Structures are given as structure tokens and as C-alpha cells.
Amino acid sequence: MDFSKFSYEVIHRKIKYSRLEFTSGRLQVILPQGQSEIPLLTKYQKWIESKYNYINQCKGDAKNLTLQERTDSDFKYLIQKLVNRISDELQVKINKFFFRKMKTKWASISSHNNITFNTIMSKLPEELMEYIVYHEVVHILERKHNNKFWDIIRKRYEEPSKHESQLLAYWFAMSSC
Structure with a gap:
């Protein structure tokens, strides 16, 4: 395989096992x-190519997206409303959040059930904000991204991969601002 067509960074650390990570498309x-x-690159060549194609598709989609404009108070009110509704539902x-x-x-949840939301979420459509809130609240029921977690997500969102792709496209759209 010609690895020169892919941009990658090699990082050596005091670790036991090798790994591949895509961070913001790199x-x-x-x-x-x-x-x-x-x-490692040879062993995971097909996976790397697949990820690069997926990322490039999302980057292309990002060019056609419109970012929302909300005030800080409108954004926080909307998140509070979503958190209350979804936590009641589940x-x-x-x-705290x-x-x-x-x-x-986009967000993270602590072991104490505190959720931290990324302020750039304010530029997302409400539907994607709701997906992020739902995703984080589901982590109270199942901490890991395992089959049980995704089964719970699929009860509300049949194809979570579509939302995940949209979120990545928005991430790239916001990164280019």
C-alpha cells in the first residue's frame, strides 16, 4: 500500500499496545x-481507507451546512429543557450539567452523572442537540458504547450512524469557521 496518499502522524509513547486514532479527521x-x-498500517489498511473515505464524505457534506445562531441563554434554556424531558423519559x-x-x-458525562456540554453545540440544529443529550443520558444506563448502549439508542433513533455522520459534518463545518 502506498501510505503517502494518507496523512498521518506517528507518536511514540511508553505504552504496551499500538493503536490507531482519528482525531478531528487526522x-x-x-x-x-x-x-x-x-x-500496523498494513494490517489495518482497509479500515484506514474506509475511515478516510467516511471522513472525506463528511467534510464534503460540511460545505453545505448552515450553522444555527442562538443566544447563550436560548441555548442553555433549550439544553435544560431537553435534559429534563429525556431524563424523565428514561x-x-x-x-448537574x-x-x-x-x-x-460534543459532550461528556462523569461518574457522578454530571454532564458537560460543548458550547459550540449552540450552532447545531435542535434535532442533533437532542440526539447528543439523549446519547449522554443513555450513558447513565450503560456507560460503555457496547451493544446494550446502542440498542437503547436505537429505540429512539433507528439509524444512529446517520446522526453520528451529521455531527461529524457539523464538527468539520465549525472547525473551518
């Missing part, structure tokens, strides 16, 4: 000290 090859990236309790700018995530 491939990172994370390796134990002194290990070559070629065997019969779970959210401890916060807002801050994050570099790599």
Missing part, C-alpha cells in the same frame, strides 16, 4: 517506543 498512529508504524437522574468549550467532544 490519523494518529500511537506506538510503543521504537516500533515501526508500517506493520427515568434517570442527572446530577455544565457548559464549556471542548476541543474533541
Whole structure:
């Protein structure tokens, strides 16, 4: 395989196992000290090509997106409304929720059931904001992204991959601003 057609970064760390990560559309090859990236890239060639194609599709979709404009107070009110409705629906309790700018995530949930929302979510359509809130609240029922988690998500969203693709496209749209 000609790896020169793919942009990637090699990072050597004090780790035991190699891994591949796509961070904001860029491939990172994370390796134990002194290990070559070629065997890993060769082994996962088809997966890498598939991911690059997916990312490029989302980047193309990003060019046609319109970002929403909301005031900070409108955004926070909408999130509060969504959190209350979805937590009631799933019969779970959210401890607190916060807002801050994050570099790599739309939102995250702590072990204490506190949710932090990325402030750039304010530029998303309400439907995608609702998906993110639902996704995070489901993590109270199932912490990991395993089959049980995705089964719960699919009860409300038949094809979560469509929402995930839209979110990635919006991420690229916002990154280019």
C-alpha cells in the first residue's frame, strides 16, 4: 500500500499496545517506543481507507451546512429543557450539567452523572442537540458504547450512524469557521 496518499502522524509513547486514532479527521498512529508504524498500517489498511473515505464524505457534506445562531441563554434554556424531558423519559437522574468549550467532544458525562456540554453545540440544529443529550443520558444506563448502549439508542433513533455522520459534518463545518 502506498501510505503517502494518507496523512498521518506517528507518536511514540511508553505504552504496551499500538493503536490507531482519528482525531478531528487526522490519523494518529500511537506506538510503543521504537516500533515501526508500517506493520500496523498494513494490517489495518482497509479500515484506514474506509475511515478516510467516511471522513472525506463528511467534510464534503460540511460545505453545505448552515450553522444555527442562538443566544447563550436560548441555548442553555433549550439544553435544560431537553435534559429534563429525556431524563424523565428514561427515568434517570442527572446530577448537574455544565457548559464549556471542548476541543474533541460534543459532550461528556462523569461518574457522578454530571454532564458537560460543548458550547459550540449552540450552532447545531435542535434535532442533533437532542440526539447528543439523549446519547449522554443513555450513558447513565450503560456507560460503555457496547451493544446494550446502542440498542437503547436505537429505540429512539433507528439509524444512529446517520446522526453520528451529521455531527461529524457539523464538527468539520465549525472547525473551518
